[in-house]
Amino acid sequence: MTSILTNTSAMSALETLRNINTTLSNTQDRVSSGYKVAQAKDNVAYWSISTTMNSDNKALNAASDALGVGAAKVDTAYAAMESAISAVNEIKAKLVTASEKSTDKGQIQLEIGKLQEQLSAIAQGASFSGENWMVSTNTEASVVDGFIREADGTVKVTTATFNVETYALFATIANNVGSGGILSAVMTIQLTSITTQGQIDTFMDTVETAISRMTDSAAALGALQIRVDLQDKYSAKLSDAIEAGVSRLVDADMEEESAKLSAIQTQQQLAIQSLSIANSSSQNLMTLFRQ
Known part of the structure; x- marks a missing residue:
């Protein structure tokens, strides 16, 4: 079922993006400070x-x-x-x-x-x-x-x-x-x-x-x-x-943190794209009402 009031796909994508952003922030802190x-x-x-x-x-x-x-x-x-x-x-x-x-x-x-x-x-x-x-x-x-x-x-x-x-x-x-x-x-x-x-x-x-x-x-x-x-x-x-x-x-393992940073940045880009797709699904409903 598709609802114009609640977009569960967008909510799920947003939660994923938030988690990724938190992980990214923690990783960036470790990279900048040198401490895990x-x-x-x-x-x-x-x-x-x-x-x-x-x-x-x-x-x-x-x-x-x-x-x-x-x-x-x-x-x-x-x-x-x-x-x-x-x-x-x-x-x-x-x-x-x-x-x-x-x-x-x-x-x-x-x-x-x-x-x-x-x-x-x-x-x-x-x-x-x-x-x-x-x-x-x-x-x-x-x-x-x-x-x-x-x-x-x-x-x-x-x-x-x-x-x-x-x-x-x-x-x-x-x-x-x-x-x-x-x-x-x-x-x-x-x-x-x-x-x-x-x-x-x-x-x-x-x-x-x-x-x-x-x-x-x-x-x-x-x-x-x-x-x-x-x-x-x-x-x-x-x-x-x-x-x-x-x-x-x-101390942080800088090689490991560097690899994580690259992977998380890629995940962030995919999560943003996923959220964008989820948000566009409600717009697709408009085609159902066109004559």
Whole structure:
């Protein structure tokens, strides 16, 4: 039955066109934005996961930036420790020279005194961002090295620690002279013209003890450098993995969307033509009433 009041064919064609236009609009949005899940309404589960992981990834990147600051602190401390070991080795060499009876111990002391001043300068200059691990009485220092999310959803920042109290060259520096710490006894070495060989041997033992402790300190700093370097590489890989995982959830497949766009545009043209045909059927009724 054909009705002049209700055109069911046109209604059906119009509904089809509306659906096609909606699909076309969604596809165009995905093509223009690059996301298949841009809002919560697109896919609640994937949107929620991606939002959380993107937030965690930003925190991880911030931790990596902080790790860079920490690495600079460790490198600064290690450079100072290397220089201090070199200076103390020079003091050791001067003491060996002083063991020769014909040497002028007063002149040798002038050189040792300058090396002691250099040790204080080395430690005092080993500061980065206002923090000095070579002059401190703090129990330990820490370096931010990561950000993790526990299984229960709680988050925390992880750190690597360095025992400053044990490994610092000096506890304090006053009037450009260091005291306490690993080099406390080295700073008391004083040669005079009447210094005996027994006293020189005691000074040598003092220097050897200091070198041994500084070697341990340098080893601890070296181990921390390795930890920081490994964590930096791991953080970069982890960030890339998180980004790739989120991409699989929310990024649009541009090849697929392009193919869909072409197909839907063709469907739209056919739907428009179908609607036009359906609308023209009522006009065809007029031929029934022509004489």
